[in-house]
Amino acid sequence: MATALNSPDPSLPPRPRVLSGIQPTADSFQVGNYLGAIRRWVELQETHDAYYCVVDQHAITVEYQPPVLHERTLSSFAQLIAAGLDPQRSTVFVQSHVPQHSQLSWVLQCITGFGEAGRMTQFKDKSQREGTDRSTVGLFTYPVLQAADILIYQADGVPVGEDQRQHLELTRDLAQRFNSRFGRTFTVPEPLILADTAKILDLSEPTAKMSKSSPTGCLFLLDPPEVITKKIKTAVTDSGRDIAWDPVEKPGVSNLLSLIAAFTASTPTAVADDLAGGGYGGLKKAAIEAVLEFTVPFSARVHELLADRTYLLQLMAIGAERARAAAQPTLALTYERVGFVTLPN
Numbered sequence: 001m002a003t004a005l006n007s008p009d010p011s012l013p014p015r016p017r018v019l020s021g022i023q024p025t026a027d028s029f030q031v032g033n034y035l036g037a038i039r040r041w042v043e044l045q046e047t048h049d050a051y052y053c054v055v056d057q058h059a060i061t062v063e064y065q066p067p068v069l070h071e072r073t074l075s076s077f078a079q080l081i082a083a084g085l086d087p088q089r090s091t092v093f094v095q096s097h098v099p100q101h102s103q104l105s106w107v108l109q110c111i112t113g114f115g116e117a118g119r120m121t122q123f124k125d126k127s128q129r130e131g132t133d134r135s136t137v138g139l140f141t142y143p144v145l146q147a148a149d150i151l152i153y154q155a156d157g158v159p160v161g162e163d164q165r166q167h168l169e170l171t172r173d174l175a176q177r178f179n180s181r182f183g184r185t186f187t188v189p190e191p192l193i194l195a196d197t198a199k200i201l202d203l204s205e206p207t208a209k210m211s212k213s214s215p216t217g218c219l220f221l222l223d224p225p226e227v228i229t230k231k232i233k234t235a236v237t238d239s240g241r242d243i244a245w246d247p248v249e250k251p252g253v254s255n256l257l258s259l260i261a262a263f264t265a266s267t268p269t270a271v272a273d274d275l276a277g278g279g280y281g282g283l284k285k286a287a288i289e290a291v292l293e294f295t296v297p298f299s300a301r302v303h304e305l306l307a308d309r310t311y312l313l314q315l316m317a318i319g320a321e322r323a324r325a326a327a328q329p330t331l332a333l334t335y336e337r338v339g340f341v342t343l344p345n
Contacts, residue, residue, distance in 0.1 A: 018048040018192060019155035021055040021095065022080070024072035025064075025212075028080050028222035031291070032210045034150045035198040035262045041158060042084035050090040051153050051323065052080060057095045057102070057145065061138040065154075075302065078312060079221065082301035091253050091326070093319030095149065098283070100327035105141070105148035107334055112144050113180070114333040116173075121166055147171035150189055152327045157192035165191065182338035186330070199263035206251040222299050225292055232256075237280045245269045258286045263290040 020041060022033065030037065044050050054076045059069055067224040073094060085092050095101055103231040120143045143166075150158055150171050160168050168191055202208045204217030212218055219231055237252040245268040257268040260283075264271070276281055307313050336342065 004159055007025045015047065015049040016156040017051065017187075018044055018148050018152060018157045018159065019051045019053075019153050019189075020159050021053040021058075021149060023055050023057050023059045024069065024076040026220070027072060027075065028220035029076070029083075030210060030212055031219040031259070034083060034221060035200060037159065038080065038083045038085075041080075041090075041254060044159070045086060045090040048157070049157070051093075051326070052085055052090055053093050053095045053098075053149070053323070054080070055095045056148065058142060061136055061142050074306060074309070074312060075222075077316060078302045078305035079298075081305060081315065082298050083269050087315050090343055091319055091322045092315070093323040094316055095319035097316065098151050098152075098327055100324065100331045101145065101148050103186065103331055104152050104327075104334060105145040107338060108148055108151070108178070109141055109144050111174060111177055112141075112170075116170065117141065117143065120170070138177075143167045143170050144174070147174050150329050151175055151186045154187040154330060155189045156187060158189050159192045178334075178337075184321065185333055185337055198258055200259050200262065201251070201255045203231055206255040219291065221295050222302060223295070224299075225296060228291055228295060229288050232284050232291065235284065235287075237283075241279050243272050243274045243275050243278065243280070244284055255285055260287050260290045261325070263294055 022029070022037070027117060041050065041052055042074070054073055056069065056073045059072075077092070077094060080092055081087070146167050147170060150168075151174070158168055158171075168189065172188050173189045178190075179185055200210055200219075202210045202217035203219065204214060206316050208214075208217075210218050212220075216231060216234065219228060223231070235252065235256060237256070238250040240250075241251075242258070243253060244250060245254055245257055254268065257271045260266070260271045261268045271286070275286060332342070
């Protein structure tokens with residue numbers, strides 16, 4: 001188990017270490033990002049030695065605009081803090097501020113088979129959509145950098161959804177392969193399955209995953225109140241007027257019930273019972289109130305952080321320093337194991 005760098009009490013046993021990250025590929029996180037991942041990260045910092053990063057290096061594997069990436073990285077970091085990640089209890093940082101990620105990635109690339117990298121589902125999907133001529137080598141090796149993100153911190157666990165399971169399996173394979181060939185160097189991380197994760201679907205198409213590509217069906221945390229209100233008011237419901245939790249027969253109503261339940265620490269069935277007889281107008285009103293109760297203060301805090309760039313950059317620097325200190329011993333051991341020559345200090 002990894003030794004905790006920022007354990008709250010040195011006399012206590014080290015906490016298991018967890019690592020996760022999020023890409024700065026949108027101006028705002030969406031509701032699904034928060035409910036499905038970030039809210040759980042906030043909880044994990046109470047029980048784990050937690051490392052969370054804005055993975056800006058992953059964001060440049062596809063076409064992007066540098067000024068946009070710059071602002072989105074700042075905004076993403078601010079949103080993580082506003083959502084409840086505490087820099088005193090977690091190591092919150094930006095990926096490109098810790099060069100050990102890239103340095104380890106090169107070593108791992110050199111033990112990764114071309115075929116196994118090519119079998120990664122996300123690369124196949126994106127390269128098929130955009131064409132191989134427009135697909136970068138960075139996109140191809142993306143999962144190896146992701147493995148380095150995890151292994152450089154000797155993470156014991158990684159919160160994963162279904163779309164990331166394959167990448168974590170590659171990470172585990174690479175850790176075991178390296179350990180077998182060069183001696184035990186890396187902790188082999190376990191998937192951290194987060195129970196009771198709310199799944200909020202597209203408001204316009206409640207049988208599809210909520211996606212930032214859906215302008216009317218996706219709720220963004222930084223959407224102004226009037227925009228959130230309009231999106232929920234125009235959300236697809238179902239025939240009839242009964243409010244019941246039935247994802248198969250009433251997917252639209254059930255999606256709104258899930259949304260309310262997720263923001264009010266309730267259950268969809270309990271919400272349905274509370275709103276019974278109120279009609280779809282009452283259901284949507286309750287959904288608007290539940291979402292705005294979180295997003296209004298969240299948005300205010302994000303804008304407050306972004307208005308004080310000096311303070312925000314100080315928080316980034318603290319996280320980067322702590323992350324580099326944790327990453328360097330693993331990189332040094334890796335370099336020693338593969339035979340690189342180390343210069344004296």
